[in-house]
Amino acid sequence: MIQKNFVRISILLLLFCTTITNSSAQSENSLQVDLNFEKGVFSANEIVPVRVSITNTSGKEAKILRWFTPFDGVKGDLFSVTLNGKTIEYTGAIFKRAAPNELDYLTLKPGETIEETVNLADFYDLSKDGFYQVKYRAESFYFFSPQLRSSELKSKSVSAWIDGTAKKTLPNSENDDFTPINCNAGQTSALPSATNGATGYAVNSYNYLNAGTIDSRYTTWFGAFETTRYSTVRTNFFNIRNLLIANTYRIACNDSACEPGVFAFVFPTDTTHTIYVCDGFWSAPTIGTDSKAGVLIHEISHFNDIASTDDYVYGQSSAMSLAVSNPSQAIDNADNHEYFAEAAPPTAAAVSISGQVLSPFGRGVYNANVTLITPTGTTLSTRTNAFGNYNFNDIEAGQTYILSAKSKQYLFESRAISVNENLSNIDLIAISPKAN
Numbered sequence: 001m002i003q004k005n006f007v008r009i010s011i012l013l014l015l016f017c018t019t020i021t022n023s024s025a026q027s028e029n030s031l032q033v034d035l036n037f038e039k040g041v042f043s044a045n046e047i048v049p050v051r052v053s054i055t056n057t058s059g060k061e062a063k064i065l066r067w068f069t070p071f072d073g074v075k076g077d078l079f080s081v082t083l084n085g086k087t088i089e090y091t092g093a094i095f096k097r098a099a100p101n102e103l104d105y106l107t108l109k110p111g112e113t114i115e116e117t118v119n120l121a122d123f124y125d126l127s128k129d130g131f132y133q134v135k136y137r138a139e140s141f142y143f144f145s146p147q148l149r150s151s152e153l154k155s156k157s158v159s160a161w162i163d164g165t166a167k168k169t170l171p172n173s174e175n176d177d178f179t180p181i182n183c184n185a186g187q188t189s190a191l192p193s194a195t196n197g198a199t200g201y202a203v204n205s206y207n208y209l210n211a212g213t214i215d216s217r218y219t220t221w222f223g224a225f226e227t228t229r230y231s232t233v234r235t236n237f238f239n240i241r242n243l244l245i246a247n248t249y250r251i252a253c254n255d256s257a258c259e260p261g262v263f264a265f266v267f268p269t270d271t272t273h274t275i276y277v278c279d280g281f282w283s284a285p286t287i288g289t290d291s292k293a294g295v296l297i298h299e300i301s302h303f304n305d306i307a308s309t310d311d312y313v314y315g316q317s318s319a320m321s322l323a324v325s326n327p328s329q330a331i332d333n334a335d336n337h338e339y340f341a342e343a344a345p346p347t348a349a350a351v352s353i354s355g356q357v358l359s360p361f362g363r364g365v366y367n368a369n370v371t372l373i374t375p376t377g378t379t380l381s382t383r384t385n386a387f388g389n390y391n392f393n394d395i396e397a398g399q400t401y402i403l404s405a406k407s408k409q410y411l412f413e414s415r416a417i418s419v420n421e422n423l424s425n426i427d428l429i430a431i432s433p434k435a436n
Helices: 002-017 185-210 216-222 227-246 279-283 292-302 316-325 334-342
Strands: 022-027 031-037 049-056 062-065 079-083 094-097 105-108 113-119 130-140 151-154 158-162 179-181 250-253 262-266 274-277 350-358 369-373 379-383 389-396 399-406 415-419
Touching (some): 094 292, 105 113, 179 185, 185 216, 185 227, 185 292, 216 227, 227 334
Parallel strands (some): 250 274
Antiparallel strands (some): 031 049, 079 130, 130 158, 369 399, 399 415
């Protein structure tokens, strides 16, 4: 305790001799970034505000992509935070978006400064006592223009002593099975086909990579073949596949953090693997390019214990360009994983169909013969139990089947059933008794 107080007193004395809480750096496009702590020492569980100022030092207008600034809230890993030379983990969210357009840029007039204060404790793990070093360091291929060009916005380092603040925690899952959260009935009914599609994509992708396949599908999205990079992508899809098959994830709907243009977001440190889906997700097709299934692949790849991907670029054309110009970043980019997965049709998931065969009076019909005719003409059959229940398992999703029943006592009409997910309560009710 004496040693700790000595360190804190030393830091306070240092503040009288030199400025440690303000620093700036000149970035490209004549934008200057300044960071400023309100003070040099923060007590335990105190908020840790840092003021971010960005100034246009040029004589003409400058543009900057708002996503990688704190002026609409922190939506990504914008700071380099270290303690004793070790990088501090970012605990905030990462958002999936479409490629930016001109409306996504802030315009700064000559000499104009914009400022925002960020509580670092909301986005970084500051739970240990110590002398923290903080820089503003945001990277994007679109920082100053929608045209693809690697850029960054950065500042010099500022420092402060922080007595550990409580680490921000995410809600724990009540169980290890797939769980929809705050989803309405329509959203809940749409999720199985999306998750089945994502599982099919992940299985297909891993099987492709595990077989050692190298063709245009791989090189389009991950660039020239190199053994270590290929192994990394294979491991990533092994983890993505296993999570989807095990159903050890959650999907949350209608979260207040959703905003226009966002498909979904996750917290990469979240071990419950919760995916927060937004309006962009619901307007996407179930499978195919930029699909619901693909969005799930994208988001799952962000989790630190799955693939720990980043968002260097968004959109197909930018992802393809990244594979050519920088394969090392392509294998770390979530959209490249999504488009690689979407490049092949998903493996059809196996689902089930169940229900009852009922008399005109609503009683279960025992020992009725229930048949299911597949699109290829194959007939599957089963018998009802004492309560009239029947069940078909391992049915290929994405197909239409003809369901019918026969019994000694009653006549039934056949039904056409489109199957995209597990179906229950698909009842067959007799239209009339059979004539003697």
